[in-house]
Amino acid sequence: xxxLIVSSLLIILILTNNINWFxxxxxxxxxxxxxxxxLARHYKVNSIFxxxxxxxxxxxxxxxxxxxxxxxxxxxxxxxxxxxxxxxxLFLGQIIIALIRYHKISxxxxxxxxxxxxxxxxxxxxxxxxxxxxxxxxxxxxVITIFDLVEEITLVFLLPxxxxxxxxxxxxxxxxx
Numbered sequence: 355x356x357x358l359i360v361s362s363l364l365i366i367l368i369l370t371n372n373i374n375w376f377x378x379x380x381x382x383x384x385x386x387x388x389x390x391x392x393l394a395r396h397y398k399v400n401s402i403f404x405x406x407x408x409x410x411x412x413x414x415x416x417x418x419x420x421x422x423x424x425x426x427x428x429x430x431x432x433x434x435x436x437x438x439x440x441x442x443x444l445f446l447g448q449i450i451i452a453l454i455r456y457h458k459i460s461x462x463x464x465x466x467x468x469x470x471x472x473x474x475x476x477x478x479x480x481x482x483x484x485x486x487x488x489x490x491x492x493x494x495x496x497v498i499t500i501f502d503l504v505e506e507i508t509l510v511f512l513l514p515x516x517x518x519x520x521x522x523x524x525x526x527x528x529x530x531x
Contacts, residue, residue, distance in 0.1 A: 440496075
């Protein structure tokens with residue numbers, strides 16, 4: 355719930371050019387994303403509602419970070435517009451395809467999605483704290499995220515009904531055989 359509320363505050367901070375509060379709240383949002391699933395599983399308080407809420411909060415945090423990049427790091431965006439365009443297109447495409455198929459966003463939480471979230475989160479934090487963007491981390495995050503989004507789009511087509519906490523394509527295909 356924190357990340358949903360703060361994502362709106364992040365947008366306000368962007369609009370008011372407050373990069374200092376923005377970068378610290380963004381970093382804290384990614385940190386809470388890292389620990390919330392672990393805590394929910396440890397204390398056995400995970401639920402379908404919580405999984406949906408987590409996915410929405412993840413997406414809203416990413417959207418706020420992208421808007422922050424557009425506002426505060428436009429040169430970086432312009433230098434990497436092809437990669438950024440591919441990432442945004444796949445991200446929006448995955449959401450739209452899931453909405454059409456399931457009438458809600460996906461909430462697969464695959465291993466690849468978790469890996470992409472960690473690497474992309476680290477990049478999105480560091481890009482606002484460092485003078486020069488960490489390009490190697492960006493390219494790594496982009497490749498992993500592209501594979502993740504392609505996997506999620508594929509899963510939407512493979513799974514006839516909405517499902518949460520899917521490990522990945524390998525396990526879905528293994529269970530179908």
